[in-house]
Amino acid sequence: MPVDFDSRPRAVAGRAPDVFDPKGGFVPMRSYDEDEAVDFVIVGTGAGGGTLAARLAELGFSVVAFDAGPFFRPLLDFASDETAQNSLYWTDKRVCDGENPIKMGGNNSGKAVGGSTVHFAMVSLRFRPEWFKSRSALGYGADWPLDWREMWHYYTVAERALAIAGPVHYPWGPKRPRYPYRAHEINAAGRLLAQGCEALGYRWAETPLATVSAPRGKSPPCVYRGFCRFGCSTNAKQSALTVWIPRALKAGAEIRDLAMVGRIEVDDQGLARGVHYVREGKWRFQRARHVVISAYAIETPRLLLNSATDRFPQGLANSSGLVGRNLMTQSNQAAWGRMEDQVRWYKGPPSLTITEHWNYEDRGKDFFGGYCWMGQGPMPIEWVSVQTGARGLWGERLRTEMMDYNHQIGVKMVGEMLPDEANRVTLDSDTDQYGLPIPRITYRWGDNDKRLIKHALDQMMMSLDSVGATKLFRQEDDTNHLAGTARMGFTPETSVVDADCRSWDIPNLWICDGSVFPTTGGVNPALTIQAIALRTADRIKALAIRGEL
Amino acid sequence: MQEGSCQDNGSHTRDHAAPEGGAGSSVPDAPMSAELAPAARAPLYAARDLNRCSGLLALSVLLDSSVEHYRGNFHNKAMYTPLSVSTLSLAASVHGVTGRRPLGHKTRLAVFALAIVTGVAGTLFHVYDIIRKPGGFSWQNLFYSAPLGAPSALTVAGLTGFFAERVRRGQTQVFGQDAARLAAITSAVAMVGTTAEAGLLHFRGAFHNPFMFLPVAMPPIAAGFLAYAGITTPRTAYPFTRRLLTATSLMGLAGTAFHVYGVSRAMGGWRNWQQNMVDGPPIPAPPSFSALAFAGIAALRLLGAKAPNGPERLGATKTGATGAVPRA
């Protein structure tokens, strides 16, 4: 555990940190009694949980949201430093195995109020409509029980809430409303991507980003410092921490930071009663009428499995046996090269331009699924890990190559990997600092995944070649973003939750985060997670009105 | 700027008797020397008014291009040109405002001509900067590449100064057109151009503050009335148009205040001026609305002087209600 951050909870005694106050002030917070059964307990406050906490509270429900991580004040706590910001990530013990083990840590998930959105790269993309029906329309994966038109509506709501800065016209997919904020100025790396696309005859666009290009409320415009994946110290980033959590607090939700939920308790009728959690070294219990798990694709199944009882020996919500299965990551390979010009790619958010060409073009593919690629701007440590990981460099060669840092360019894909039941999260015999069994994460790329990666790498190499980059090389092994492990679907036999994110087995247990994805698409997931959470909140309200909650 | 050209040297001229203060202040007519009829002095006042505008515009260009070209690292030596030319125009304008003789001045004229040409060349440079980039005439490049409208402000400054020279000499024709009308129409067109620029940049800023609509909504209306005045038969007075123009000029000043505030609320505020003055809202931009509005008011005065009923200020006092002034 990183020790820098003082590990006392900050959201206590009826107040929570005011993330916008440079002096470290607080905002008032409603607090609930542990014996009081609140309408909703939410486990996790990231893209899924943070959004849901805000919306459910705004719809009039009583909400307590837990997060195992700290409640940061970006203006005061965040250093401009790759190493110091390790405190943002989920770095508890985990074991990875399989033919292509996933790298966890900073590469994959956050541990903070605001979840992974505190350090995410802000890329905010919509799914291609057909992906919601990938089985029936495109012949692979599984269909979602959601209609794309409904999702289109919730995407719009999410984009407004996050003041997404995007291009005036987005060149792919069905018409979407104009992005609330204008696209950012693109940096040299982004320009080179655009130039490469134009050479290949593909369209490109400014990437829609969740960081403001003009003032918004208390968020100043982005200063192009480029440390986005290490926390945004200006609050330009529109994360769950700066958007949903303040809304949740204002609407009367309570946030409990540094509160790790270890087990969901289920009563004799098979209904969830509340959650056991540890805060300030003590195990406690919070009663609730409904429990929502939004702990992301590793911790959600882990919590469900760790909550097994005699009645549910395989873990909660797991009658289908699918909890923990169909884990999906996204292929995140890259092509890199060197320009004679100075690029200085550390300036600006890393992914300022994008091409979604191969998400929308199906001809000429020998694989299912799609991918996009975006500009890159790795910081030195990340960059050296590419040089050592992809090329095995060390010694003087390594130091010399690193001196080309300011001349380097690269493009990186986000590619769809297909669901596979063998890719999964299980419990290991080892335990963590709370005494809870840790997750074991098993992963293997399928043949389709490998064909998609090869196609993408060839394309990306061509694009770099066409802008005159030299010393090209491929980074073959990176992955990023997680999904699956509690998929939504049409029947209790083939899925864990229904379209409303309600578990089939336990009617007052809900799962609302990236783990409900049946397929993962070729774009970054956070906007879709937030759109699903927005929809779920509306559905919960509708069900409550009909007395079906 | 060359000091004391032959025309100025020690020559005693009729305007020695002219009172201080611009034509904008309503100067009492009584103490005027008998030699120069009030109607004949109107051109001088108007010329100096126009010089004020050309000067303000040149100042705005000077500040704006300094910031923007500093941002561009002056990577092309030509990027120093607008700085020096706008400085020259500024000096020429100041010289024009302080000079009280109803005579033209060759150096001033040359400077203003240079400003016109530089503005045109700058526009071409900026067009090139946009089309050479991926995306060409895309929103991205219009937002963030060299601003298309900026160099033409220098052209307008030059034109205004040029008109001032002509008007000062009592010429009523410029380029074969009526000087007063031309001045009105030029300011109106420039105001619409500036509105387009403000509109573009405020669109880039997502109109995040409702006040950002004001400079897009008001100046075109003022420009419309001004242009209307420029193409219809001159009237003795234009009280409504004048008020609109005054409001536009005040809006320009208020805009500056808003932009100062905008810089202060960006990350690091004024301490981080090296970033926020450049990336933030451009402080020198809004006053160009004021400058153009002043030019419009000067043009109105010229038009008023041409009206059958005499100069605007006389007309205004005597027959304020006579003309069918467009009233909203």
Added chain:
Amino acid sequence: MHRALISPYTNYDVLEKRDSLSWNDATRRAIAKRLSIPRVPRFFSERQWQTLDAVCRRILPQADDRPPIPIAALLDATLLIDDTQGFRTDPLPYDQDAWRLGLKALDIEAQAIYGAAFHVLPPSTQDGLLSRAQGGDLHHPAWQPMTAQLFFEKRILVDIPAMYYSHPTSWSEIGFGGPASPRGYVRMELNRRDPWEAIETSAPRIQEDPYAR
């Protein structure tokens, strides 16, 4: 034999920006702590430290003309407070155990093959051993449950460079802007530089690259 590597940013020192708007207090605190790291083993034993230090010198040989970056001390501190990524990849143990085990095994290999401790071997011999580890050509049972290759790829080549490039001296060397808050950057175009960015004074050395096309 030691070819001096000259940085293309000879006049650039990122630490000169320490008191400027490019650094906020959180950054100053973090970097001050890093710069004052105790240069003695606290997590490692004396012997492991000697081996580690020798490995660091081979993985990232340092310039002769400036104070070296204390790579071993930085790694020691990281492992001591467990500021790691937290996960492990089978069959590697967690970072702390992997490092202790790996350094010991490397030393045992050196003893077995050359009859001397790793840290006293000549640099070229050390390089040879490390290359064999990278190539999967060291098989002493002391590596178990890891392999020499996994240790080299997943620990040596990940952690040592991460320590080196966490240090401001390395940022100056590669011309990285370094910390940037509250002041970020303004000039984003190709070949443009903010006044507070590094000036490239010479082209970086371009060397033969077998990996290039």
